[in-house]
Amino acid sequence: MTVMDKLTILTDAAKYDAACTSSGARRGSKKGYIGNTSSSVAGCCHTFSADGRCVTLLKVLMTNCCIYDCKYCVNRCSNDTRRAVFTPEELSELTIEFYRRNYIEGLFLSSGVLRDPDYTMERMIQVLHLLRNTYRFNGYIHAKTIPGASPELVERLGMLADRLSVNIELPSEAGLKALAPNKTKSAILQPMKQIRNTLTENKQELVKYRHAPKFAPAGQSTQMIIGATPDSDRHILRLTQGLYDTYRLKRVFFSAYVPVVENSLLPTPDTKPPLLREHRLYQADWLLRFYGFRAEELLTDQDPNFNPLIDPKCNWALRHPEFFPVEVNTAAYEDLLRVPGVGTISARRILYARRGGTLYHEDLKKLGVVMKRAQYFLVCKGKIIDGLRFSQDTVLRGLIAAEKLPMPEIEQLTLFN
Amino acid sequence: MDTVYRYDGSFEGFLCCVFESYVNKESPAAFQTAEDLNPTLFPIQWVESNEAHAQRILRSINRRSAYALELVEKGFLTCAEEREMMLYRFIRALYDFGPDLVRRLSDEAVHPLVKAVRHLDGEVHLLRGFTRFSDLGGALVGEIAPKNRALPLLRPHFCSRFYNERLILYDRTHREALFYRDGKWCIAPLEHFEIARPSEREAQFRRLWKRFYDTVAIAERYNPKCRRTQMPMRYWGTMTEFQDESYFEATPAAVEPPPAPAALKEGWRA
Ligand code: SF4
Numbered sequence: 108m109t110v111m112d113k114l115t116i117l118t119d120a121a122k123y124d125a126a127c128t129s130s131g132a133r134r135g136s137k138k139g140y141i142g143n144t145s146s147s148v149a150g151c152c153h154t155f156s157a158d159g160r161c162v163t164l165l166k167v168l169m170t171n172c173c174i175y176d177c178k179y180c181v182n183r184c185s186n187d188t189r190r191a192v193f194t195p196e197e198l199s200e201l202t203i204e205f206y207r208r209n210y211i212e213g214l215f216l217s218s219g220v221l222r223d224p225d226y227t228m229e230r231m232i233q234v235l236h237l238l239r240n241t242y243r244f245n246g247y248i249h250a251k252t253i254p255g256a257s258p259e260l261v262e263r264l265g266m267l268a269d270r271l272s273v274n275i276e277l278p279s280e281a282g283l284k285a286l287a288p289n290k291t292k293s294a295i296l297q298p299m300k301q302i303r304n305t306l307t308e309n310k311q312e313l314v315k316y317r318h319a320p321k322f323a324p325a326g327q328s329t330q331m332i333i334g335a336t337p338d339s340d341r342h343i344l345r346l347t348q349g350l351y352d353t354y355r356l357k358r359v360f361f362s363a364y365v366p367v368v369e370n371s372l373l374p375t376p377d378t379k380p381p382l383l384r385e386h387r388l389y390q391a392d393w394l395l396r397f398y399g400f401r402a403e404e405l406l407t408d409q410d411p412n413f414n415p416l417i418d419p420k421c422n423w424a425l426r427h428p429e430f431f432p433v434e435v436n437t438a439a440y441e442d443l444l445r446v447p448g449v450g451t452i453s454a455r456r457i458l459y460a461r462r463g464g465t466l467y468h469e470d471l472k473k474l475g476v477v478m479k480r481a482q483y484f485l486v487c488k489g490k491i492i493d494g495l496r497f498s499q500d501t502v503l504r505g506l507i508a509a510e511k512l513p514m515p516e517i518e519q520l521t522l523f524n
Numbered sequence: 525m526d527t528v529y530r531y532d533g534s535f536e537g538f539l540c541c542v543f544e545s546y547v548n549k550e551s552p553a554a555f556q557t558a559e560d561l562n563p564t565l566f567p568i569q570w571v572e573s574n575e576a577h578a579q580r581i582l583r584s585i586n587r588r589s590a591y592a593l594e595l596v597e598k599g600f601l602t603c604a605e606e607r608e609m610m611l612y613r614f615i616r617a618l619y620d621f622g623p624d625l626v627r628r629l630s631d632e633a634v635h636p637l638v639k640a641v642r643h644l645d646g647e648v649h650l651l652r653g654f655t656r657f658s659d660l661g662g663a664l665v666g667e668i669a670p671k672n673r674a675l676p677l678l679r680p681h682f683c684s685r686f687y688n689e690r691l692i693l694y695d696r697t698h699r700e701a702l703f704y705r706d707g708k709w710c711i712a713p714l715e716h717f718e719i720a721r722p723s724e725r726e727a728q729f730r731r732l733w734k735r736f737y738d739t740v741a742i743a744e745r746y747n748p749k750c751r752r753t754q755m756p757m758r759y760w761g762t763m764t765e766f767q768d769e770s771y772f773e774a775t776p777a778a779v780e781p782p783p784a785p786a787a788l789k790e791g792w793r794a
Contacts, residue, residue, distance in 0.1 A: 114732055118735075118736050122741070122742055136685060140687070140688075141685075141688060143684055143685050145685075146652045146653075146681060151649075151652050151653045152653045153653040153654070154654065154737060154763065155750075155751045156737065156741035157741040158745035159747035159749075159751045160745070161754065163653075166740065201732065205729070205736075207657065207659065207686070208664070209656055209666070210656065379744070456629060459629070460628070460629045460630070462627055463626075463627025463628045463629075464627075473629060473630040
């Protein structure tokens, strides 16, 4: 089989994985080596595919052969599909030559389980070893650990990769039991715990010996499939928050389930992937990581799912009129962040600019505040914007109208109002 | 009476215009470069480049605010309309108000400059990802067509990432090229540039990349509008994945890349 065929099969099999970002570890270039990760930190997109997703890394499987039979997966052993295996030499050469041409920021390597988990991990380690030692590749590598592989191999993989991930796959144990009979929650969490502990130890070592080898300097991440099981947004978001708190994950990725198989336990094949839901979850995830929100504030037991019409922050703001209005000229950074239409960058600009003089509504747009949303929630020197009148109802309409969604089918949704 | 300052088009030359206006206590009506032949009603004054004068202006800006200096240096690379006038107004206001000026982000002397620099920074950020190289006879050769003069800001990134490679990156819009080899670089004007035909190996990697690009998209999520928003079509012209078929075919006779100018500068860091 040609490398072209293998690349086609193994890209096709990896494309449903959501995690394609690079981030975290800034590593300058080294003499005699190729590459650095200094733009990886800012999340450098090298292209956007026809579905509008950012392509950063060469995202492929080492093989799509798999001894397991997870029901939602195209690579499950009971599926009749073409199989391929990259040799470590082919894959490392491909990575280097793509990198030299600036097609990619690095490699994202994942794999089906070939023969057994340890054998698979050994082969993945060979790929990374070739890249790091033979090609002297100093760029970004993200590797997915294979469920059930032994701890020594996880450790060795982590010494070669920038980031490791262990996929949680489905948001609940019941989901796992039904759809991924070979995986259990504890088997998934075990390596996550190991990676967290090794990261902590490694950090202490690095304090003592500056040149101690680095273990996964960009930390660990995970991903889960959304919409293959009946779990609520609230359940998913609380799980996400728990993962950040307990395992100190750098990122949790969500992947809208694309029906790839007919199975009575799964949504029917004509179901559209829940893109809007995935989008809302990412917005909420952002609020957890950068805006100081907690999952319980965003969704309640009575209201366990996000409003499709407005983003989670607007939704929160509408339910908390007592928090508003916020005074632009005196409010703390944390409070500014809670205002719809104000982001981390514009909040920082407000702090910076107001030290140079009082800010008025006219100034805010130039600082990057989205006034279409923010106008209902902000005052400058105690005043709302001239001529603005509103009620609960008109605010909701205004916010819906201000929604800019990146998906075509959702635009139609907003037209009903 | 108002005069038009004509200068050589270099950053140093522009700073000398600022110096000239300061010494003569006059404000120019407009700026022109040597190539600029637009007729004007105002008398034209030629301003000669002078390193000492330029340095004095740079120091006087830096003394007030290092951020202001960064804005001025980057501002000169932007494609803003009446770029020199925008910079001139900013520098004058900086002398009048002092260092606090840069906090007045919505001031009319500041906002246009900050906005233009944001546009430049944004374009440079995108081009770190969207730039494509080809391996032609061992050298990495690429082309870009940015609105702003992005090369000086892309240089540290690519020279450090491809430390051991030979690089040539051509800016079609501004007709200048970055040359890099063995830790030395230069950016020089280059009127004509034509990229050589690929070898079979190069063509093969182009095809592999195109195949990867076409395969990685999920059909059920097809969303061309989102793609265009994230990656405006004006970048597509120099990206491998959007070229037509002939781009992916090799020609037997490999052509040498253009030779680098003799004088390369030391160092690859910013
Ligand atoms: S182990 Fe991974 S590749 Fe194998 S069937 Fe399950 S999800 Fe698919």
